[in-house]
Amino acid sequence: MSDQQKDPRKKGWFFSWAVVQKNPVSFAGAFPSKDAAQAKAITLGDGYYAAYVTHLPGSDEFIVEEEPRG
Secondary structure, eight states, rough: OOSSHHHHHHHHOOOEEEEEEETTTEEEESSSHHHHHHHHHHHHHHHHHHEEEEEOOTTSOOOOEEEEEE
């Protein structure tokens, strides 16, 4: 996970692209790019989507963030 950017607001948390599900809420994993997350979301089916998140590695804790700009 060394290529992920640290979240300065939460110790030990990182920004990443991820696959998540809204209902029920679940974290399916972190990915190195939006494209990789979208590809995985498609394989998991309805309800899963790619989102930019901050997350705590080794847990299923995450917060959906706005997509990075630039």
